[in-house]
Amino acid sequence: MLDKLEQIEQTFDELTARLADPDVLGNPAVYRDTSRALAELNPVVELFHRYKRTREELDQTAELLRELDRDDDLFEVATEEQRLLEATLETLEERVKQELAPKDPNEKRNAVLEIRAGTGGDEATLFAAELFRMYSRFADANGWRVDILDLSESGIRGIKDVSAIVEGQGAFSTLRYEAGVHRVQRVPETEASGRIHTSAVTVAVLPEAEDIEIAIDPSDLRVDTYCASGPGGQGVNTTYSAVRLTHQPTGLVVTCQDERSQIKNKAKAMRVLKSRLLEIEQARAESEMSEERRRMVGSGDRSEKIRTYNFPQNRVTDHRVGLSVHKLPSILEGDLEPLIVPLHQHFEAERLQQSGGSAS
Helix, strand or coil, X not given: CHHHHHHHHHHHHHHHHHCCCHHHHCCHHHHHHHHHHHHHHHHHHHHHHHHHHHHHHHHHXXXXXXXXXXXXXXXXXXXXXXXXXXXXXXXXXXXXXXXXXXXXXXXXXXXXXXXEECCCCXXXXXXXXXXXXXXXXXXXXXXXXXXXXXXXXXXXXXXXXXXXXXXXXXXXXXXXXXXXEEEEEECCCCCCXXXXXXXXXXXXXXXXXXXXXXXXXXXXXXXXXXXXXXXXXXXXXXXXXXXEEEECCCCEEEEECCCCCHHHHHHHHHHHHHHHHHHHHHHHHCCCHHHHHHHHHCCCCCCCXXXXXXXXXXXXXXXXXXXXXXXXXXXXXXXXXXXXXXXXXXXXXXHHHXXXXXXX
C-alpha cells in the first residue's frame, strides 16, 4: 500500500507543477482537467501526509521510551502518547484504505427511485405512499430535489406505483442500499378485530444515466401519447400530454404524465429509459443482466424482505445487518441516518475486505 501511496504523491506533485506551466494556464480545457485530477488525488495525499507525520511521531516516542526508566516521571506520559498515536495511526490507515479502494463510478449520480405496492392489497398501497413520503423528506433534509415522473394512486390515499428522479450530489450512493422488499406489520385502519396484517412494497434504486453513455436509435423507439389521468385539473385529461416510450429491442416501457407539456414528459421518460438501459449494459458486463434487478426488488412477496417496519413494537429491523431501531415514527418522517449509516459501514467493510490492502 505504501508503494501505491508514494506513486500517488509523485503524480500529485507532477500535476501541481503542471498548473504553473504557461501552456497549461493558457489552455482552459487542459487546466480544468488538471485541476480536477488534483482535486481527486488531494484527499488521499493529505491522509498520506498525516499518516507519515504520525508514524514519525510514533517512532520518536518509541525511541524516547527506550531511553527512559520506568520510574521516570515522563515514562507514563510517553506511554499514553504512544497509545494515542497508535490509535490515530490505525484510524488513518483505515481511511487511506477506503480512499484507495476501487470507487463505484455511479456513486455521485442522481438516483432513479421506483416504489411499487406488492402483496397486501390496499394496505400495501398505503405503505408505498408512506415510503415515498419518507424518502422525499430524507431528500429534502439533504438538499436534494425529487422530481416525480409517473404516479399511479389508489382510491384510499395510497400509491400503486411511483417513479421519480432524486437529484443531488451522492443521491444514488446514499440510497442504493434501500433497494429491495420492505415489509410492514401493523393493524390496518379498516381491521375491526385488531388483527396484525403483513404487507410488502418493492423499492428499486438505479443510477441515472448520462447522455454521453447511452445512445438510443430513434428507429428503436416507439412513442405513444395519451391523455393523462389523475389530479391536475381539466387540462390534464383533455390534452395528449402523457407519453409512453417503448424501447423495442429490449421491451422496456417507460411512462411519464407528471407535466402538462408533452415535450417535458418525453424528456423525463427518456432520462428513466436511459438509466434502465445503462443498468442492463452494466449488468451484462458482469454477466448478471436480469438476475441483478430481480435480486434488487424480488417479486414483492412478503417472504422476500430486506427490512421490516413493525408498528406494534415501534421497531424497524434491517435483516441484512441484523439491526433493529426502536424509533419508527421518526424514521418514517425521513430520519434514515440510523439505518443508512450502519448499512454503508457494513457494505464498505465488505468492499475493503474484497479489495484487500495493507500498510506494511
